[in-house]
Amino acid sequence: MELVSAAQMRALEAAGMASGVSGVELMERAGAAALKAILDWRPDLRVPRHAPALVLCGPGNNGGDGYVIARLMRGMGFRPTVYRYAPDKPQPEEAAEAARRWAAAGGETRPWDDDEIEERIGSFDDALVVDALLGMGTTRRMPSLRAFDSFEPSVWSALGSDDPSRRRHVAIDVPSGLCSETGASLGCAFSAQLTLAIQALKPGHVLIDRRAGGHGGALGEVQVLDIGLPARLPDDAPGPRSFLLDAPEARAQMRALRPLWQGHKFAHGHVLVPAGGVGKGGAARLAARAALRTGAGLVTVCPPPSALIENAARLDAVMLRAVADADAFAAMLEDRRIRCVALGMGLGADERRSPRTRALVEAALAAASPADAPSSAGPVRSAVLDADALTVFAQDPEALFALTRGRAAILTPHAGEFARLFPDLAARLSSPVPSDDRWTPFGRLEAAREAAARAGCTVLLKGPDTVIADPDGEAWVHAAVRERASPWLATAGAGDVLAGIIAGLASQRGAPRARLAAFAAWLHVEAARAFGPGLIAEDLPDQLPGVMRGLLAASS
Numbered sequence: 001m002e003l004v005s006a007a008q009m010r011a012l013e014a015a016g017m018a019s020g021v022s023g024v025e026l027m028e029r030a031g032a033a034a035l036k037a038i039l040d041w042r043p044d045l046r047v048p049r050h051a052p053a054l055v056l057c058g059p060g061n062n063g064g065d066g067y068v069i070a071r072l073m074r075g076m077g078f079r080p081t082v083y084r085y086a087p088d089k090p091q092p093e094e095a096a097e098a099a100r101r102w103a104a105a106g107g108e109t110r111p112w113d114d115d116e117i118e119e120r121i122g123s124f125d126d127a128l129v130v131d132a133l134l135g136m137g138t139t140r141r142m143p144s145l146r147a148f149d150s151f152e153p154s155v156w157s158a159l160g161s162d163d164p165s166r167r168r169h170v171a172i173d174v175p176s177g178l179c180s181e182t183g184a185s186l187g188c189a190f191s192a193q194l195t196l197a198i199q200a201l202k203p204g205h206v207l208i209d210r211r212a213g214g215h216g217g218a219l220g221e222v223q224v225l226d227i228g229l230p231a232r233l234p235d236d237a238p239g240p241r242s243f244l245l246d247a248p249e250a251r252a253q254m255r256a257l258r259p260l261w262q263g264h265k266f267a268h269g270h271v272l273v274p275a276g277g278v279g280k281g282g283a284a285r286l287a288a289r290a291a292l293r294t295g296a297g298l299v300t301v302c303p304p305p306s307a308l309i310e311n312a313a314r315l316d317a318v319m320l321r322a323v324a325d326a327d328a329f330a331a332m333l334e335d336r337r338i339r340c341v342a343l344g345m346g347l348g349a350d351e352r353r354s355p356r357t358r359a360l361v362e363a364a365l366a367a368a369s370p371a372d373a374p375s376s377a378g379p380v381r382s383a384v385l386d387a388d389a390l391t392v393f394a395q396d397p398e399a400l401f402a403l404t405r406g407r408a409a410i411l412t413p414h415a416g417e418f419a420r421l422f423p424d425l426a427a428r429l430s431s432p433v434p435s436d437d438r439w440t441p442f443g444r445l446e447a448a449r450e451a452a453a454r455a456g457c458t459v460l461l462k463g464p465d466t467v468i469a470d471p472d473g474e475a476w477v478h479a480a481v482r483e484r485a486s487p488w489l490a491t492a493g494a495g496d497v498l499a500g501i502i503a504g505l506a507s508q509r510g511a512p513r514a515r516l517a518a519f520a521a522w523l524h525v526e527a528a529r530a531f532g533p534g535l536i537a538e539d540l541p542d543q544l545p546g547v548m549r550g551l552l553a554a555s556s
């Protein structure tokens with residue numbers, strides 16, 4: 001599913017209007033679809049028709065949606081009151097028309113008043129609250145709105161009102177104060193129990209912003225409302241494209257692998273996983289097993305000769321070959337059947353071990369295919385760099401980027417490794433939204449894109465909301481949030497398994513890399529969810545066959 005930026009949403013809206021639908025009609029559709037969704041979500045609200053409701057309307061078109069909802073609710077017998085925020089600000093034409101229609105229908109509009117809103121909420125804790133203050137047009141820090149405190153989850157749980165049957169806080173498009181591009185809470189944000197995204201999901205619906213200085217802001221359940229705009233972005237829509245790796249896409253990725261499973265084991269590709277020395281081989285073995293379980297034809301763990309016996313005692317289906325140094329590794333890489341090298345896991349980044357780690361990285365990248373190799377050039381060979389393969393370049397990230405630029409490579413940093421390679425981007429990601437005028441949204445998508453452009457290869461920034469970007473700007477988000485949250489993945493070695501899954505997929509299909517890595521993140525999370533509590537990293541690879549079988553069954 002595509003994640004649509006505010007600028008792209010405007011292009012979509014313009015395309016809809018060019019096909020003859022007016023802006024006023026789009027707003028009417030948005031309002032009607034929102035009210036239907038609210039009543040489907042809480043069918044009990046259909047019954048006591050005189051239920052009180054507060055509709056919080058802002059100065060822009062998000063507010064316009066609110067006036068339409070208020071009018072339609074009134075027509076159904078609700079008693080909504082509109083609170084107008086920033087009443088002196090001129091409204092766009094469509095929103096002004098929606099406000100006129102509301103007034104013509106006899107609706108009551110009151111100026112914003114924190115005390116009054118708080119009081120109303122206090123006296124009607126069963127009131128439906130519709131937040132239509134700000135949507136995609138939020139460009140700067142929100143002033144602190146005391147009334148928003150009344151909707152805070154902690155307040156509702158203290159009142160005993162967080163019981164699912166009493167949920168009533170609905171945000172139109174995005175909770176006001178939450179940046180639709182990044183998910184950042186811009187100072188003060190509405191806490192919703194249901195968020196109704198107009199026409200498409202925006203990045204802010206799936207990204208988690210961890211920066212300090214925000215207050216409130218929750219999405220609750222997220223639904224997308226189709227208001228009849230074109231399903232696809234026009235070709236000339238601005239900005240790079242972003243996608244969510246959701247269940248339909250995971251099934252499509254699985255279907256794309258199926259034809260590859262009919263050939264010889266070498267047709268599935270051979271993966272090499274360099275390992276650390278004595279006592280340090282566990283991480284590489286975890287990655288190797290995951291690569292094999294994901295469908296690599298052959299997987300070989302390559303420890304230094306001193307650790308050969310130890311690894312031999314722990315491996316069966318995974319093969320083993322000692323690699324004394326980078327020259328021996330480079331010689332091994334002359335075998336064209338090797339389709340992927342995954343390295344960094346357990347290799348070591350301390351003074352003693354980093355020369356070997358660095359030399360192996362250099363050899364792996366020198367042997368990786370050019371990123372833009374045509375399919376006529378034969379199978380792609382990729383390199384997956386994780387953990388110590390990244391950390392050894394902390395003092396000199398440019399030296400790494402000189403090797404990765406233009407190569408079929410995937411860097412898989414977690415937040416700490418990302419900060420070592422891209423300290424300025426990490427600092428921007430965590431700095432509070434400035435209180436001065438306009439804010440240029442900078443979130444995980446922007447950070448991953450910038451990192452991929454710098455490194456000249458694919459970058460996967462790990463997290464519950466994993467973001468993967470290619471250097472051309474195409475980006476994928478894999479969101480293990482809400483119903484797909486998988487707290488069990490916070491276990492030692494889980495990252496090694498992810499590197500192995502990526503390698504297993506890359507050994508079968510070398511491209512497109514960002515998409516493939518996003519699918520790996522999906523498999524990784526589903527494996528964790530399939531196992532559930534008590535998960536340790538060793539359990540993950542053996543869950544993969546069941547997860548993949550499930551995807552195939554769902555897509556046949």
Ligand SMILES: NC(=O)C1=CN([C@@H]2O[C@H](COP(=O)(O)OP(=O)(O)OC[C@H]3O[C@@H](n4cnc5c(N)ncnc54)[C@H](OP(=O)(O)O)[C@@H]3O)[C@@H](O)[C@H]2O)[C@@H](O)CC1
Nearest residue numbers: 013027059060061062134135136137138139140141142173
């Ligand atoms: N596109 C579509 O297909 C459709 C879109 N629709 C709806 O339109 C919504 C987008 O509408 P929008 O563009 O008018 O922006 P919106 O969020 O209402 O706010 C703009 C106003 O807020 C102000 N403002 C900004 N930041 C602020 C702050 N921190 N604190 C205070 N004020 C702030 C800003 O002021 P300015 O920055 O201009 O000074 C301006 O006055 C979209 O989310 C969806 O709900 C549907 O109706 C139909 C189809």
Ligand SMILES: [K+]
Nearest residue numbers: 131134174176
């Ligand atoms: K809103």
